[in-house]
Amino acid sequence: MSDQGRRIITPLDLEIVQSLRCGDRILLNGVIYTGRDAAHKRMIQALERGEELPFNLKDQIIYFVGPTPAPPGKVIGSAGPTTSGRMDAYSPYLIAQGLKGMIGKGLRSNAVIEAMKEYGAVYLGAIGGAGALLAGCIKEAEVIAYPDLGPEAIHKLVVEDFPVTVLIDSQGGNLYETGQKAYKR
Amino acid sequence: MKEISVQKIVKAVEELCLEANCVLNQDVVDALQRSLVTEESPQGKEVLELLLQNAEIAERESIPICQDTGMAVLFVEVGQDLHITGGSLTEALNEGVRRGYKKGFLRKSVVTNPFTRENTQDNTPAIIHYDVVEGDNLTLTLAPKGFGSENMGALKMLKPSDGLAGMMDFVVETVEKAGANPCPPIVVGVGIGGTMEKAAYLAKKALLRDIGSAHQDPELAKLEQELLGRINDLGIGPQGYGGRTTALGVSLEVFATHIAGLPVAVNINCHVARHRKIVLKG
Numbered sequence: 001m002s003d004q005g006r007r008i009i010t011p012l013d014l015e016i017v018q019s020l021r022c023g024d025r026i027l028l029n030g031v032i033y034t035g036r037d038a039a040h041k042r043m044i045q046a047l048e049r050g051e052e053l054p055f056n057l058k059d060q061i062i063y064f065v066g067p068t069p070a071p072p073g074k075v076i077g078s079a080g081p082t083t084s085g086r087m088d089a090y091s092p093y094l095i096a097q098g099l100k101g102m103i104g105k106g107l108r109s110n111a112v113i114e115a116m117k118e119y120g121a122v123y124l125g126a127i128g129g130a131g132a133l134l135a136g137c138i139k140e141a142e143v144i145a146y147p148d149l150g151p152e153a154i155h156k157l158v159v160e161d162f163p164v165t166v167l168i169d170s171q172g173g174n175l176y177e178t179g180q181k182a183y184k185r
Numbered sequence: 186m187k188e189i190s191v192q193k194i195v196k197a198v199e200e201l202c203l204e205a206n207c208v209l210n211q212d213v214v215d216a217l218q219r220s221l222v223t224e225e226s227p228q229g230k231e232v233l234e235l236l237l238q239n240a241e242i243a244e245r246e247s248i249p250i251c252q253d254t255g256m257a258v259l260f261v262e263v264g265q266d267l268h269i270t271g272g273s274l275t276e277a278l279n280e281g282v283r284r285g286y287k288k289g290f291l292r293k294s295v296v297t298n299p300f301t302r303e304n305t306q307d308n309t310p311a312i313i314h315y316d317v318v319e320g321d322n323l324t325l326t327l328a329p330k331g332f333g334s335e336n337m338g339a340l341k342m343l344k345p346s347d348g349l350a351g352m353m354d355f356v357v358e359t360v361e362k363a364g365a366n367p368c369p370p371i372v373v374g375v376g377i378g379g380t381m382e383k384a385a386y387l388a389k390k391a392l393l394r395d396i397g398s399a400h401q402d403p404e405l406a407k408l409e410q411e412l413l414g415r416i417n418d419l420g421i422g423p424q425g426y427g428g429r430t431t432a433l434g435v436s437l438e439v440f441a442t443h444i445a446g447l448p449v450a451v452n453i454n455c456h457v458a459r460h461r462k463i464v465l466k467g
Contacts, residue, residue, distance in 0.1 A: 023228075038302070068252050068292040077290055078249040083333045083366050105424065106333075106366035127424055128333060128368030129455050130235055131252040132243035150304050151252075151292050165228075165426065176365055179427025183226060183420030 004163050011059035012100040014120045020166045022173035026124070027161040032061040032103070034155040036082050039146055040090040047093060054145030054154055057094055061101035063126070066151035067135070076141040076157075080131030081105040084123070088112050095121045103164055107176060117172050124164040125175075137162040186268045187321035187467025191277035194269070194323070197463050198281020201327040202257065203289040205461040206249045209240035212395040213458050216433040219397075220370060220423075229428025233370070236423075236456055247289075250457050254291040255329030257282040257311040258389065262324040265317050267467045275313060278325075283307040294332075314386065321467035326393055328460040334371065334453045337363035340385055343447040352377060352449050353408070357415050359451040360432065365425020370433045372396060372454040373416065377447075378440040384448035387438035392454045393462075396434035409435045433458075 005025030008016060010032055020026070033055055035043070043053055064084050068077030084091075084104030091102060092115035100121050105128040116123065126134055140158035147153050167175045217233050224230045243250040259278055263269075269277075286293060286308040295309065296302040318324075339359045343351045356375055363371075376387025399406035412435045422428025433456065442448060 066252060066292065066294075068249050068254060069290045071248065071290040074248070077292070078243070078252040078254075080252050082253065083336065085366060105368060107364050107425075125365075125424065125426075127232060127235055127239075128365075129251045129457055130239040132246065132248050132250060133235060133239040135248065136242065150306070151294070175427075176425050179226075179228075179422060179425065180364075180420045181427075183422055183427045183429060185418040185420065 007161070010061055012061060012122070013059055014100070017100050017120050017122050017170050020122050020169050022166050022169045022175040022178065024166040025163065026166065027163055028061070028159050029161060030158065032063050032157050032159055034065050034157060035062045036064050036066050036152050037086055038149050038152040039154050040087050042146055044090050044093055047097070055156070058098035059100050061103060062094070062099060063157065064102065064104035067155070068151070070141070076135050076138050078131030079135045079138060081126040081128055084108055091115065095119050108168060113168060113172055116168065116170055120170045122166060122170055123168040125167040126162070126164050134162065186266060188268045188270050189323055189465050189467055190270050191272040191274065193465060194274065194277040195281045195284065197325060197465060198259070198278055198327065199285040199288065201325065201461045201463060202282060202285025202291065202329070205327050205329055205459040206254045206289060206291055207247050208244050209250055210458060210460065212397060213433070213456060214240065216396040217456065220430040220433065224423070224428055224430050226422055226426065226428030228426045229423040229430060232423035232426065233430065249291055251331060251455070252292055253294065253331035253333060254286070255331045255459065256295055257308060258328045258330050259311050259313045260316070260326040260328065260390065260393065261313060262316045262318045264320040264322045264467065266321040267323060278313055279309045279311055282311045283309050323465040323467070324462065325465070326460060326462040328393060331455060331457070334367035334455040337367045337453045338388070338451055340381065340448070340450040342381065343449055345445070345447050347447060352447070353412060353415070355449050356412055356451050357419070360416050360453065361419050361421070363453055364421060367453045368455040369421055369425055370423055370430045370456050372456070372458045373412070373432050373435045374452040374454065375435065375437045376450040376452070377437060378442035379448060381448055383440055384450040387440060388450035388452035391436035391438040392452055392458065393460050394436045396458065400437055405437050405439060409437055
């Protein structure tokens with residue numbers, strides 16, 4: 001899948017983040033973390049209590065996903081993105097803690113976009129509904145926190161050439177806006 | 186009186202869960218292929234191609250097409266001359282869901298209570314719509330529904346004076362507001378008339394129709410095409426990256442209503458548009 005964009009190795013530093021523009025296609029390689037509704041809620045509660053988070057957010061990427069259970073012989077089940085908007089209430093706090101990237105699908109709030117611009121973060125889109133295909137790019141998966149949340153537990157994933165598109169960049173450029181405008185009749 | 190045992194029902198539901206979640210329906214495959222021809226956006230085309238590839242991988246490897254394997258929605262037509270033996274029909278349907286979601290390594294996405302939100306661990310309870318019909322068959326249609334798309338649905342009690350134009354505008358506005366969230370290309374079910382809950386039920390039921398199958402009433406079929414055109418003119422495109430293919434199909438279901446009302450419900454489905462039917466003979 002090397003023709004599907006620029007290869008990027010995680011974690012993401014500020015320089016890489018600032019070089020990305022909405023519409024760019026990239027292939028992620030390295031460690032990313034999963035987290036969706038319930039895990040985000042717990043992480044924010046931990047921050048409010050002044051507790052350590054299950055992993056250091058600095059320069060990391062969170063993938064909004066709740067995979068299906070891994071069948072025998074597989075690392076993970078189907079693993080496509082969930083709707084990011086449900087994490088809007090939480091993402092600005094995590095971006096302020098050093099989170100550099102989010103992978104999901106769908107619209108984000110102004111508060112999230114402002115935090116991305118202020119601290120330097122990028123919002124990446126994986127194809128919603130392509131969970132079987134995306135699972136093939138996940139080479140390792142390990143639950144590192146909140147195992148009681150089942151599919152919502154935080155997993156540490158190792159990905160290879162995981163294909164994403166820059167949806168919103170660190171300057172506020174937004175593919176959803178430019179894309180729709182180009183084809184609206 | 187003809188009989189069907191609950192064991193047979195459990196087994197049938199279990200198999201429907203596996204098929205519906207791992208095999209993309211042929212009508213969707215055909216619709217995606219048609220869209221590949223008409224899509225103008227290169228990125229949109231690529232998304233459509235990847236969705237077709239994804240379906241091939243899912244079927245070959247027996248893994249779910251999408252990780253959101255949904256809340257199990259069952260439409261059940263019970264023949265009035267049929268006798269169910271060996272236990273409760275509702276419990277048999279739930280047991281089938283329980284077994285199917287376990288056996289297929291499908292995601293358990295149901296929480297006990299909207300506020301305390303503890304996972305029930307087996308994807309039950311299912312949402313079951315019963316209909317008593319003539320005859321002695323039991324027809325089961327399973328339509329597992331993911332919530333990326335379900336969350337984008339809307340219902341509005343329009344005024345009769347809003348008329349056809351008001352209905353059309355509401356449908357298009359609902360799709361535009363949903364944007365990229367329900368994973369376009371989407372399928373749109375619209376329920377019109379009845380009462381509030383009847384309209385919502387009809388909107389969900391409309392999603393069971395094969396994509397591209399026109400409504401049998403030619404006037405409604407024309408409206409479906411008009412709505413599809415307006416939705417695709419929004420430019421949202423595959424995944425919301427911009428393009429011509431925002432929806433693959435629009436289905437309307439209409440029912441009688443009250444002199445004072447015009448309920449309209451819109452239920453959006455993602456491209457997976459899962460639904461599988463089986464007829465059990467008594």
